[in-house]
Amino acid sequence: MQSCSSALCVLILLISTLTTGSESAFPPVTVKLHDSITLSCSDRCSGLVRWTVSHKSTDPLAECNQSSCRSVKEGYQMIHDQYLKGDFSLNITDADFTKRGWYTCQCDDKDLCDVKLQIERLNSTVQKKPGESLVLDLDVSDAVKVLYIGTGAANRSSGQICTVDRCSLDCKPEYKERVSAALRLSGMKPSDSGVYTTMATRNEEVFRSYSVTVQDDLPCRDTGEGAAVPAWICVLIAVLVAGIVILAVKIVQLKRENQKLRNRHS
Known part of the structure; x- marks a missing residue:
């Protein structure tokens, strides 16, 4: 032997x-392939809050302001009621390997949170x-x-x-x-x-x-x-x-x- x-x-x-x-x-957020996942971020912001992939800061995934929220890309969502309470979490409905990487939440172009998503x-x-x-x-x-x-x-x-x-x-x-x-x-x-x-x-x-x-x-x-x-x-x-x-x-x-x-x- x-x-x-x-x-x-x-x-x-x-x-x-x-x-x-x-x-x-900083520990990453891990999810099983094709499961849904929420990237958390809480802060104070009365202006525009948006989530982007970290290396594509001008290409938003989802965003909210005082009047409404919108999903810019399919599969990413923010909730307006949560936004009004200072919860800027991003919901990803189908996490596959193409969605792995760093995400950034911004308030009026100022970085609030950086979260890394990895697939199990x-x-x-x-x-x-x-x-x-x-x-x-x-x-x-x-x-x-x-x-x-x-x-x-x-x-x-x-x-x-x-x-x-x-x-x-x-x-x-x-x-x-x-x-x-x-x-x-x-x-x-x-x-x-x-x-x-x-x-x-x-x-x-x-x-x-x-x-x-x-x-x-x-x-x-x-x-x-x-x-x-x-x-x-x-x-x-x-x-x-x-x-x-x-x-x-x-x-x-x-x-x-x-x-x-x-x-x-x-």
Whole structure:
């Protein structure tokens, strides 16, 4: 069980690093894919209150004044009765991955609140037979990269295997002949078992994680003369390691965003 024990050591080292290096940051608002969500903001304003995507301050989503409210873009809504009471919350009716990011609430062009919306990562467990294809969903038009943490008996090195940017597809040499533009990995083998993660290239935000097992009669074996280890144990360890890696990425992101907000409000 030397290979699986090594994975546990990596897991322990990652936990130790994270517990000593984290800092407080503004927590994002998280919602499940396609659920509704409310971005809260309360203050005093007798003029025009509007919500925008932070990097598009001149492109309002919804707004209110003393007489009424209006939804400028479909799927975003403010309530006039709440506005009159100083509650400027923004309701989003269908949160998908295209709606993730920072939102800003303004009163007469003065910033009141900054809220980050993120979509809860989707985790899937997939079982395939040798020769079948694995399809990885692309949820955004942004550049996306695919990470792989292997658990197969003939395990290859883990890491980034492909990058997809609109119609452009760039994969490692051993994947070029097997991957289509729709991220369909054909000819699955037992050595392809592992965790596949789709992640935004720009800010490393994770969209989906697939725990894949390719069925085979051979168990996940030790490289020495030890007893055979069931494949599901190695898959479980790989999932745990992937979760810790993703958590590490999130903490780094929160540090950066916290610093940006500090610089902005200073």
